[in-house]
Amino acid sequence: EAQVTQNPRYLITVTGKKLTVTCSQNMNHEYMSWYRQDPGLGLRQIYYSMNVEVTDKGDVPEGYKVSRKEKRNFPLILESPSPNQTSLYFCASSLFKGAGGYTFGSGTRLTVV
Amino acid sequence: DAKTTQPPSMDCAEGRAANLPCNHSTISGNEYVYWYRQIHSQGPQYIIHGLKNNETNEMASLIITEDRKSSTLILPHATLRDTAVYYCIVTESGAGSYQLTFGKGTKLSVIP
Numbered sequence: 357e358a359q360v361t362q363n364p365r366y367l368i369t370v371t372g373k374k375l376t377v378t379c380s381q382n383m384n385h386e387y388m389s390w391y392r393q394d395p396g397l398g399l400r401q402i403y404y405s406m407n408v409e410v411t412d413k414g415d416v417p418e419g420y421k422v423s424r425k426e427k428r429n430f431p432l433i434l435e436s437p438s439p440n441q442t443s444l445y446f447c448a449s450s451l452f453k454g455a456g457g458y459t460f461g462s463g464t465r466l467t468v469v
Numbered sequence: 470d471a472k473t474t475q476p477p478s479m480d481c482a483e484g485r486a487a488n489l490p491c492n493h494s495t496i497s498g499n500e501y502v503y504w505y506r507q508i509h510s511q512g513p514q515y516i517i518h519g520l521k522n523n524e525t526n527e528m529a530s531l532i533i534t535e536d537r538k539s540s541t542l543i544l545p546h547a548t549l550r551d552t553a554v555y556y557c558i559v560t561e562s563g564a565g566s567y568q569l570t571f572g573k574g575t576k577l578s579v580i581p
Contacts, residue, residue, distance in 0.1 A: 399513070458515060458569060460513045
């Protein structure tokens, strides 16, 4: 089944403890992206990648890192999480030129205490 | 600077057609209209997209006005499972640019 898989689905962590949220797609998509969703603010793009080793900042990149060493994986790294990064995170992927739109993962609900 | 304007909420009776409008008066010639929906904290789901011709798939129809300044997403026979927030997004689709900027969308409530 074609899908975007995020892990974990839920995570509670403490301030400053480095964490990684994994994202993997099995559709050979070139584009991948991370979003966060907060009440009243909607979905905001954090980082995106147009291909292996090509990444760029979205609208809210501060406090996050990403890497794209292989086509299928696009992990989101929080080096030193803070409570304002408590949010619902979504990974998404798309074919080059956007055919068919983005496929989103099921989400990761992160709480930083 | 939002590229699209949508009503914040709409109701639709179950079994009826749901017509969701979107204004995008500043759309440029190489920009597409995309529609997504999000059902209660699930990942957004792609519905349909178009450039200037009307489009139809198994989920919905997309009607784009001739001047491309507005569009309507039509769910022909709405069911309770169509209750969701619907997002209209204008974006380029091609080499070097494929960013989605989500606005607040329209919360569609399908009523029994």
